[in-house]
Amino acid sequence: MLHVCAIAAVLLAQPSTAVDAPAPAPRVTLVRCGTLLAVPGQPPRTNCTLVISGDRVAQVLDGLDARPATGDSVNIREIDCRELFVLPGLIDCHVHLTFQQSADSRLRRVTEGPADAALRGVGYARATIEAGFTSVRDVGGPAEAIIPLRDAIQRGDIVGPRVITSGKSISVTGGHADPTNGYIGLAPPTPLEGVADGPDACRQAVRHQIKLGADLIKITATGGVLSVSTAGTAQHFTNEELEALVQTSHAMGRKVAAHAHGTDGINAALKAGCDSIEHATFQDAESIALFKSTGAYYVPTLLAGATVVENAQKPGYYHRAVVAKALLTGPAMTETFRRAHEAGVKIAFGTDAGIFDHGTNAREFQLMVDAGMPPARAIIAATVDAARLCGRFPGSSGSGEVGVLAPDAFADFIAVTSDPTKDVSVLRSITLVAKGGEVIIDRRTK
Ligand SMILES: [Zn+2]
Numbered sequence: 001m002l003h004v005c006a007i008a009a010v011l012l013a014q015p016s017t018a019v020d021a022p023a024p025a026p027r028v029t030l031v032r033c034g035t036l037l038a039v040p041g042q043p044p045r046t047n048c049t050l051v052i053s054g055d056r057v058a059q060v061l062d063g064l065d066a067r068p069a070t071g072d073s074v075n076i077r078e079i080d081c082r083e084l085f086v087l088p089g090l091i092d093c094h095v096h097l098t099f100q101q102s103a104d105s106r107l108r109r110v111t112e113g114p115a116d117a118a119l120r121g122v123g124y125a126r127a128t129i130e131a132g133f134t135s136v137r138d139v140g141g142p143a144e145a146i147i148p149l150r151d152a153i154q155r156g157d158i159v160g161p162r163v164i165t166s167g168k169s170i171s172v173t174g175g176h177a178d179p180t181n182g183y184i185g186l187a188p189p190t191p192l193e194g195v196a197d198g199p200d201a202c203r204q205a206v207r208h209q210i211k212l213g214a215d216l217i218k219i220t221a222t223g224g225v226l227s228v229s230t231a232g233t234a235q236h237f238t239n240e241e242l243e244a245l246v247q248t249s250h251a252m253g254r255k256v257a258a259h260a261h262g263t264d265g266i267n268a269a270l271k272a273g274c275d276s277i278e279h280a281t282f283q284d285a286e287s288i289a290l291f292k293s294t295g296a297y298y299v300p301t302l303l304a305g306a307t308v309v310e311n312a313q314k315p316g317y318y319h320r321a322v323v324a325k326a327l328l329t330g331p332a333m334t335e336t337f338r339r340a341h342e343a344g345v346k347i348a349f350g351t352d353a354g355i356f357d358h359g360t361n362a363r364e365f366q367l368m369v370d371a372g373m374p375p376a377r378a379i380i381a382a383t384v385d386a387a388r389l390c391g392r393f394p395g396s397s398g399s400g401e402v403g404v405l406a407p408d409a410f411a412d413f414i415a416v417t418s419d420p421t422k423d424v425s426v427l428r429s430i431t432l433v434a435k436g437g438e439v440i441i442d443r444r445t446k
Contacts, residue, residue: 026054055436089134094350125160127359143167176224222265
């Protein structure tokens with residue numbers, strides 16, 4: 001440690017070359033809003049002005065010509081959304097930003113490495129934010145790819161949504177996230193590669209992803225649809241392993257997202273204290289009661305269900321082990337969603353983007369509405385409730401900074417041509433997207 005301390009001492013001894021000039025006043029942006037849904041769940045306001053200072057919301061003023069009392073008039077910019085409906089940027093709680101399914105996905109697993117995944121992710125990140133999703137929770141990809149991608153976006157080197165990520169999903173041997181499933185001659189993966197059997201190995205796997213920079217932990221509590229595994233969709237980790245995974249994660253301040261399809265795995269993950277269940281396909285009455293008593297979120301991914309059923313019809317698209325599972329799970333998701341929503345389970349919007357093309361995430365809204373959720377409620381799931389599940393994003397000091405356009409929140413907003421709380425289809429063609437007050441894409445007719 002001596003040499004590190006010596007370097008630190010030299011660095012600290014360097015004279016500061018910074019000139020003490022007053023910091024320039026942050027740029028003020030005035031968004032003139034025909035309609036503004038600042039906080040989904042509360043009534044929208046008409047003919048008002050969203051005042052942004054730097055990258056944060058400052059206030060909302062009545063009137064389309066209002067100006068804040070203070071501020072440097074030279075440094076004011078206006079965005080005209082008088083004819084538009086403005087709402088907070090959308091949040092997708094279940095994406096895979098370093099991956100996009102295609103017929104050759106299995107080959108790419110052994111011909112491409114984490115750097116390829118990160119570089120592919122650059123385009124997927126841009127497609128995601130251009131579709132109006134200004135924040136995402138990435139739940140499974142190589143940590144060596146998704147964590148540098150998250151950080152490059154945070155630095156402003158590339159354009160993309162705010163990202164929190166689990167790094168690599170943690171799986172049992174032969175489970176949904178064992179990367180060697182279906183390949184011959186590959187060495188068995190270790191806890192450092194996210195594959196763990198037994199409580200001690202589970203603890204090491206969690207700690208290693210956190211060491212690499214994971215913001216949360218993702219586990220595969222049951223088998224999954226797209227893995228080349230015939231290990232079914234029932235519970236994989238034992239109850240003892242689930243407890244070790246959750247306790248270790250929570251002790252290090254990380255939430256746990258559990259992928260689960262089978263009833264036994266859903267219920268075991270909820271009993272162990274997981275913070276969200278992804279897919280949660282075969283819920284029973286006990287699952288619903290556990291969701292309600294624990295306060296865990298259900299992340300439905302209806303679009304993933306619809307996509308795998310569609311692709312399973314294409315000859316040769318999926319491995320035969322996958323086709324059977326796709327046809328079993330996909331059709332069950334809609335009815336499960338309907339029952340969970342009616343029972344009052346907390347639902348956060350999530351799609352499984354990467355299973356289908358990034359940038360088409362908003363198709364999920366229509367599936368939610370078709371399964372019985374009112375449009376306004378689906379928007380709450382993709383803003384206020386998604387933000388609650390995600391918690392803290394890089395650069396934020398706490399929750400409440402995404403999913404709303406309240407004072408001190410990030411100025412992440414989208415604008416559309418009609419009221420999405422009446423018809424969600426307009427969310428598939430966003431007119432304007434801004435993140436931190438900066439316009440990312442602008443399709444207004446000039
Ligand atoms: Zn997924």
